[in-house]
Amino acid sequence: MMKWPNHGGQPEIIKQLFDIKTDRKFLDFSANLNPFGPPSWLKNTIQRHYETITRYPDPSYSKSSEAVAIHEGVEQNNILLTNGGAEAIFLAAKFFEKGKAIIVQPTFLEYERACRHYHIDVEDVLYESGNGFKLLMPSLIEKLKEKDVVFLCRPNNPTGTVFPKEDLQLLVEEGKKAGTYIVVDEAFLDFLPSSTPSLSNWIASYPNIILLRSLTKMYTIPGLRIGFLMAHPSIINVLKNEQIPWSINSLVDAVVPNLLEDRSFVEHTRAWLHEQSEYVRRTLLSLDYYMSPSQVNFYLLQDKKQPKRTEDLFLFLMEHGIVTRHTHNFKGLNGEFLRIAIRSKDENRQLLSVLQKWRNET
Ligand SMILES: Cc1ncc(COP(=O)(O)O)c(C=O)c1O
Structure with missing residues (x-):
């Protein structure tokens, strides 16, 4: 029985678990954080408040x-x-x-x-x-x-x-x-x-x-x-x-x-998400994948044609440098879906092209 990690956002742990020996940097679709953050001003602002740690x-x-x-x-x-x-x-x-x-x-x-x-x-x-x-x-x-x-x-x-x-x-x-x-x-x-x-x-x-x-x-x-x-x-x-x-x-x-x-940061994020989730949804539907009716920056994915092959799909994505979040420890999902984040336009495109490849090859 495979030991699946409890949380997303751990590409290095995934690499070790699956004994993947590559220095290649994985694209992390398993964490559901905003790809634009933190806001660019935050670093300087934290530095400016450095002295507060002494009190x-x-x-x-x-x-x-x-x-x-x-x-x-x-x-x-x-x-x-x-x-x-x-x-x-x-x-x-x-x-x-x-x-x-x-x-x-x-x-x-x-x-x-x-x-x-x-x-x-x-x-x-x-x-x-x-x-x-x-x-x-x-x-x-x-x-x-x-x-x-x-x-x-x-x-x-x-x-x-x-x-x-x-x-x-x-x-x-x-x-x-x-x-x-x-x-x-x-x-x-x-x-x-x-x-x-x-x-x-x-x-x-x-x-x-x-x-x-x-x-x-x-x-x-x-x-x-x-x-x-x-x-x-x-x-x-x-x-x-x-x-x-x-x-x-x-x-x-x-x-x-x-x-x-910083409302403009939030508005900018929402505009990106609206555009990218439409793009991802359209493409996944055309490739005959199931995408949960998500309204936020991640969704559940399943290959509608081969719903029992989610683990193989997880490994296939990993072999192509993409880490997703398994769903083995979510009640009622039993690993039958993958949770995937919506990321930048370029990263989403890379993910979708690997999913296209999976569709063509299996
Ligand atoms: C639904 C939900 N609530 C709360 C949290 C915890 O957030 P935080 O990192 O702020 O503790 C998470 C983190 O994954 C989450 O998914």
């Missing part, structure tokens, strides 16, 4: 929190800055320690890990892979009444699909009646067109919603570690007490307001 950060991170609150149109007491989206996930899970959860799957693996860590009993509810990853709502609504929390990723990793807003509202309303919380991870929200806003304006009406965010993906800063959690102040106060002191470092605290102000 403890402001424990309330007031400037960054204020910038996030303004950006999201919520109050500062609705916000808790976190050490990446990952800390936001673990803090949210802590709130339901020893409780009962639903995780809507296939999705990001850390919800399950966080639930296990806090002894939360988990029931998985699956999207239908044969139906564009839609969900049977009546069954979920029935089940949520007996649970403390539902974890849902929107846009969802790894499918890239966006849970319909009307359905989510129904969940949140049913949850409110039943005393069930809905945790929505919006780590990839910034990649959606501005016509699909955050749910942050729901916080005021729904005390049972917890929103998780990350700046990692849009700004390509997985090493900086910054995210935040938005919820009713009563939840924020509890979680603040659970958080490790100075969880956010002073360099990040110094640059959060600048990152949020």
